[in-house]
Amino acid sequence: MAHVGISQQLISEVKSSITNMGIKERDVKLEQLHVDNPEVDNRATLDHIVPEDLADLKLKLYGEYGSLIEQMPNKWLVSRHNFTVRWKEDAVSHVTGEPCVKLFEYYVLHSSNFKLPPNTSTYDVINVEGRPAVADRFVQYANKKSAILAEVKKKYDNIVDQVTTYLKSCKSLNAAIKALPDIRLYIPQSYLDRVDAKVERRVAESKAEEHAAVVDTSLIVSTAVMHKFLGAQS
Numbered sequence: 001m002a003h004v005g006i007s008q009q010l011i012s013e014v015k016s017s018i019t020n021m022g023i024k025e026r027d028v029k030l031e032q033l034h035v036d037n038p039e040v041d042n043r044a045t046l047d048h049i050v051p052e053d054l055a056d057l058k059l060k061l062y063g064e065y066g067s068l069i070e071q072m073p074n075k076w077l078v079s080r081h082n083f084t085v086r087w088k089e090d091a092v093s094h095v096t097g098e099p100c101v102k103l104f105e106y107y108v109l110h111s112s113n114f115k116l117p118p119n120t121s122t123y124d125v126i127n128v129e130g131r132p133a134v135a136d137r138f139v140q141y142a143n144k145k146s147a148i149l150a151e152v153k154k155k156y157d158n159i160v161d162q163v164t165t166y167l168k169s170c171k172s173l174n175a176a177i178k179a180l181p182d183i184r185l186y187i188p189q190s191y192l193d194r195v196d197a198k199v200e201r202r203v204a205e206s207k208a209e210e211h212a213a214v215v216d217t218s219l220i221v222s223t224a225v226m227h228k229f230l231g232a233q234s
Helices: 010-038 051-071 131-170 173-179 181-186 187-195 208-212 217-233
Strands: 041-047 077-094 099-116 123-127
Touching: 010 181, 010 217, 041 208, 051 077, 051 131, 051 187, 077 131, 099 131, 131 173, 131 217, 173 181, 173 187, 181 217
Parallel strands: 041 099, 077 123
Antiparallel strands: 077 099
């Protein structure tokens, strides 16, 4: 067994490999989310919005003037074939896991001109207070998507931290594999080929066994096996 050190290049390649595994799992889960919610979109044609949701949307658009909608003369109103409704909601960041305020936008199209409130911006973006009912399914879908992104990021950040911390604690890749054979699942094949090359040489003992005890082997093995299965399917 040839002696192979723990280089920064090895650490970098292991990180990259784990990151790519995370991207693959993320994409599979997002695709399944889309399959389960095929008609969800961030836009709607006004003609197809149910009356209750249309009434709610008009109230959101007109705000404090909602009760006067029917009394406003057309010359006061702004005509648009399409426009964007924008609002804010409390949410949780999929990057930091911390509470945040998320900005949502929902696009509305109409086959003929739709009357919008007086002084509506010429940029076709209308800020409203609170989520329009027509956007409920879209926001639920977006929140599920954010939850998937947060879950996958947390999982793979954890794996990157455990695997790289363990490798850095070992005197050599040989010692790392000897103390924790499952770590091979995350080592590029070119390094494994070098480790497995037979030479008449003894490797100095290290405290790798000690550090291996803190690695969540169940997590790293199950994740690696899952990716081998996904790779076989693609």
